[in-house]
Amino acid sequence: xxxxxxxxxxxxxxxxxxxxxxxxxxxxxxxxxxxxxxxxxxxxxxxxxxxxxxxxxxxxxxxxxxxxxxxxxxxxxxxxxxxxxxxxxxxxxxxxxxxxxxxxxxxxxxxxxxxxxxxxxxxxxxxxxxxxxxxxxxxxxxxxxxxxxxxxxxxxxxxxxxxxxxxxxxxxxxxxxxxxxxxxxxxxxxxxxxxxxxxxxxxxxxxx
Numbered sequence: 001x002x003x004x005x006x007x008x009x010x011x012x013x014x015x016x017x018x019x020x021x022x023x024x025x026x027x028x029x030x031x032x033x034x035x036x037x038x039x040x041x042x043x044x045x046x047x048x049x050x051x052x053x054x055x056x057x058x059x060x061x062x063x064x065x066x067x068x069x070x071x072x073x074x075x076x077x078x079x080x081x082x083x084x085x086x087x088x089x090x091x092x093x094x095x096x097x098x099x100x101x102x103x104x105x106x107x108x109x110x111x112x113x114x115x116x117x118x119x120x121x122x123x124x125x126x127x128x129x130x131x132x133x134x135x136x137x138x139x140x141x142x143x144x145x146x147x148x149x150x151x152x153x154x155x156x157x158x159x160x161x162x163x164x165x166x167x168x169x170x171x172x173x174x175x176x177x178x179x180x181x182x183x184x185x186x187x188x189x190x191x192x193x194x195x196x197x198x199x200x201x202x203x204x205x206x207x208x
Contacts, residue, residue, distance in 0.1 A: 034203015166193030
């Protein structure tokens with residue numbers, strides 16, 4: 001996970017640096033946060049993001065989000081599931097007037113799914129169809145499927161982190177308020193990877 005995150009951070013820096021070098025600087029930075037929802041994994045979460053304006057039409061943006069954790073429990077077994085979502089995007093403003101901004105976005109998405117298992121049964125004990133079905137459904141967020149709904153404790157404990165990287169494409173809108181903007185976004189994230197899904201986001205950004 002650390003190598004992938006470092007690779008994404010380096011990519012973000014290179015994208016922002018390249019845009020800055022090839023365009024006239026028009027320094028305005030905004031940062032804030034809000035809520036987001038992944039339609040494939042059917043989870044909501046919190047996000048924090050920053051946007052740097054390069055010129056009147058072009059911006060560099062990055063955000064990090066944490067989906068609310070999920071705990072699956074059955075007799076003899078419990079598992080806590082967590083998702084980390086990182087994005088580096090470029091915004092192109094189609095509308096930029098006194099009240100509204102409307103922009104298209106494109107960039108890179110990184111999704112990490114991790115889980116922590118606890119068993120009351122010894123490793124290798126079959127923990128039941130109900131448990132297997134629940135875990136398989138949760139793993140569908142990164143399209144990991146099993147040919148059987150029955151898992152053993154040792155199989156479930158074999159790994160605890162799965163990561164996917166893909167592309168983003170979407171659209172967003174901002175309504176300008178006294179201290180910044182209220183925004184909404186719709187994007188298709190993870191294109192080209194196994195964690196692709198539609199993601200909705202809303203929140204507020206403050207101008208600095």
